[in-house]
Amino acid sequence: MLHIDQAVDSTRPPNRIRAIVGACSGNLVEWYDFFIYAYTAIYFAASFFPKGDTTTQLLATAGVFAVGFFMRPLGGWIFGWVADTRGRKVSMIISVFMMCGGSLLIAVMPTYETAGIAAPVMLVVARLIQGLSVGAEYGTGATYISEIATPGRLCFYGSFQYFTIIAGQLLALFTVVILQQTLSDEQLRDWGWRIPFFIGAASAVVVVYLRRSMHETATHKDMHRKGAGSLRGLFKHKRAVALVIAFTIGGSLYFYTFTTYMQKFLVISAGFDAATVSFIMTCALIGFMLCQPLFGLLADRIGIKAHMLMFSGLGILLVIPLLMAIRSTHDPFVAFALVFAGLVIASLYTPIAGIVKAELFPPAVRALGVGFPYAIGNAAFGGTAEYVALSFRAEGAETYFFFYVAAVLCVTFIASLLMPHLGRHGYISGDGNIEENTGRHPREAQAAKAST
Numbered sequence: 081m082l083h084i085d086q087a088v089d090s091t092r093p094p095n096r097i098r099a100i101v102g103a104c105s106g107n108l109v110e111w112y113d114f115f116i117y118a119y120t121a122i123y124f125a126a127s128f129f130p131k132g133d134t135t136t137q138l139l140a141t142a143g144v145f146a147v148g149f150f151m152r153p154l155g156g157w158i159f160g161w162v163a164d165t166r167g168r169k170v171s172m173i174i175s176v177f178m179m180c181g182g183s184l185l186i187a188v189m190p191t192y193e194t195a196g197i198a199a200p201v202m203l204v205v206a207r208l209i210q211g212l213s214v215g216a217e218y219g220t221g222a223t224y225i226s227e228i229a230t231p232g233r234l235c236f237y238g239s240f241q242y243f244t245i246i247a248g249q250l251l252a253l254f255t256v257v258i259l260q261q262t263l264s265d266e267q268l269r270d271w272g273w274r275i276p277f278f279i280g281a282a283s284a285v286v287v288v289y290l291r292r293s294m295h296e297t298a299t300h301k302d303m304h305r306k307g308a309g310s311l312r313g314l315f316k317h318k319r320a321v322a323l324v325i326a327f328t329i330g331g332s333l334y335f336y337t338f339t340t341y342m343q344k345f346l347v348i349s350a351g352f353d354a355a356t357v358s359f360i361m362t363c364a365l366i367g368f369m370l371c372q373p374l375f376g377l378l379a380d381r382i383g384i385k386a387h388m389l390m391f392s393g394l395g396i397l398l399v400i401p402l403l404m405a406i407r408s409t410h411d412p413f414v415a416f417a418l419v420f421a422g423l424v425i426a427s428l429y430t431p432i433a434g435i436v437k438a439e440l441f442p443p444a445v446r447a448l449g450v451g452f453p454y455a456i457g458n459a460a461f462g463g464t465a466e467y468v469a470l471s472f473r474a475e476g477a478e479t480y481f482f483f484y485v486a487a488v489l490c491v492t493f494i495a496s497l498l499m500p501h502l503g504r505h506g507y508i509s510g511d512g513n514i515e516e517n518t519g520r521h522p523r524e525a526q527a528a529k530a531s532t
Contacts, residue, residue, distance in 0.1 A: 095295060099228045100237060102290040103221050104244045106176050109287050110217045111248030112255075113183045113280040114148065114210060119256045123273040127191040128199045144204055148211035149463030155215020156455035157311075160448030163220040164309030168447065169296045172224065173288055175216035180284030182210035187277035219451015222434025226508055227297035227443070232380060234439075234508065235387075239376030239431030246369040249339075253362065255279065298443060308444040317449060319518040320440035323495050324453040327388065327436060330492025331429045332462030334395055337403075337485055338422040339365070341466045349407045349478065350415060360416045368423040376431035384436050384502050391428035392493035398425065399489065400482045407478075436499075439506030440514050446507070461488060 129140045155175075163171035185206040192199040221241055229237035255276050263272040307313025315321065339361075346357040379387045399422070406418045434450065441449035472481040500517035504510045 096228055096230065098290075099294050100225065100240065102287070102294045103172065103224050103228075104240045105290055106172060106287045107217060107221050107241055108244040108248045108251070109280065109283045110176065110179045110214055111245045112251045112283070113179050113248075113277075114214055115249045115252040116183075116255065116276045116280060117148075117186070117207070117210075119252050120273045120276060123268045126269065127193075127273075128203050129192060140200070144200075144207050146463065147204060148207045148214065149459045151208050151211025152215035152218075152455035152459055152463075153452060154455075155212035156219050156451030156453075157215075157448070158212070159216030160219050160445075160451040161309035162216075163223065163447030163451075164298070164443075164445055165303050167296050167298050167303065168220055168224045168227070169291065169294050171216060171220045171447065172294070173291050175213045175220065176284050176287050176291065178209050178213040178216070180281045180288075182206045182213065183277045183284070184281040185209070187274045187281060215451065215455045218434070218454060220447050222450050223438050223447040224294075224297060226435050226438035226446075228295070231509070234435050235379035235384065235432050236373060236376040238433075238435035239372040241434050242430035243369055243372040246365055246372070250362070250365055250369065252276070253358075302443040305444040309448055310445070311448075311452075314441075314445045314448050314452070317441055317445065317515060319515050320449060321453045323440060323499055323518065324437050324449065325457045326491050326495030327429075327433075328454045328457030329461040330392055330395070330489040331426075331433055332458045333465050333485055333488050334399065335426055335430065336462045336465040337399075337469070338419065338426055339368075341469055342406075342419060342422075344466065345403075345406070345469070346415060346419075348473070350409060352410075352412065352415065356412050360412055360419060363416055364419045364423055367420050368427065371424060371427040372431050375427040379432045379435075384432050384439070385496065385499055387428050387432050388436065388496035388499065389493065391425060392489050392496050394425050394428070395489040396486050396493060398422075399485050403482045403485075404479070436502070439502045439508050439510075442507050442512060 125140070159171045159175060162174065183206075185202065189195075189202045189206070190199055195202075218241075222238070225237050225241060226234060259268060259272055259275060302308065307316070343357055343361050346352045346360065347354060352360070375387075402418055402422050406415060406422075409415050409418065437450040437454060438446055468484065469478070469481045472478050472484070498519040500506075500514060502509055505513045505517045507514065
């Protein structure tokens with residue numbers, strides 16, 4: 081018997097579209113706010129830390145940026161509980177308010193010259209708030225989209241989560257470029273860097289308005305079920321938790337290698353100038369963003385398991401030669417083609433990243449199951465991708481990082497092999513027998529089902 085989790089009566093096309101827009105607009109704003117920090121750090125670093133060389137100040141701001149990654153597991157835990165016991169809508173509205181608060185705090189906070197040590201302390205607090213918010217947004221957003229989507233179009237709808245993550249990153253980049261063309265370098269360092277944070281805070285108000293009219297997909301029965309939103313309830317699904325972590329470590333490491341770290345890799349290893357790299361990565365990310373709905377439609381046709389096997393298998397085979405070729409080329413057009421090829425492989429994972437996790441858990445622990453294990457894997461492997469890569473490079477063994485990415489993808493590939501067919505056994509599309517069928521050959525699963 082199928083597990084029908086969606087509130088079908090309130091998801092007619094107009095309501096469904098409005099709900100998806102509300103969910104995805106919040107995702108866009110949150111990731112804009114998260115990335116704008118990285119893009120404006122070069123301008124505000126001197127404002128919040130003691131006078132010294134620029135490198136030291138940038139390292140300090142980079143350390144504060146990393147704090148946001150390691151707050152995600154806590155955000156996934158806390159807001160997974162909120163979403164599973166109080167509702168997806170409540171969790172998503174609170175997460176946007178928190179991101180708005182963090183951005184507004186950065187926009188108005190005093191400098192080190194004015195407030196002394198209180199300035200960097202407040203900056204850390206703001207990033208802690210934003211890290212919690214992003215940890216909350218991913219799990220709850222993926223859960224909500226999976227529950228509101230049209231049957232047979234889960235991956236297509238799910239693709240808009242990463243579409244808006246990339247769009248948020250691009251919007252942050254374009255905002256900074258416009259300011260660079262409008263203001264002088266001195267104005268940007270003095271006060272202009274505050275403008276993008278005010279924009280992010282104001283945008284969140286619009287998202288809150290959109291989310292207020294969203295339909296709640298969690299039922300009263302599921303929210304009050306024994307173990308709902310609890311870690312004890314979550315770890316009754318330990319095989320599903322293991323699958324989420326295994327999918328995340330490979331997917332996140334690969335994603336951050338070809339997006340965030342790639343911008344530095346093209347400069348320090350391939351030898352391109354910063355302006356050329358910005359052009360290469362902007363074009364590649366736009367193409368990557370447009371791939372999301374197309375690959376989502378493909379996943380709906382061939383299945384999530386096939387997509388995961390293709391992603392991890394191609395990643396294992398091609399990530400080493402791709403990174404070696406990128407490092408060796410001096411032609412920007414060849415570099416773009418190679419980077420985009422790497423992102424096309426990533427597009428086999430990103431559109432289904434939230435849906436595959438949502439399918440593994442019942443509604444009573446779904447937001448927690450999607451958000452918490454993901455945040456752990458993302459912080460451990462996605463958040464450390466750049467640090468690990470630069471550490472290998474510092475030791476004169478940069479190529480080892482390429483093999484490291486391939487090795488982690490092997491874990492994802494094995495997990496993809498062990499994952500049951502979600503169309504038959506997923507909690508949204510199938511009978512919910514995930515634990516019983518994880519790791520079994522299809523014939524064994526069929527025989528076990530017949531015996532019961």
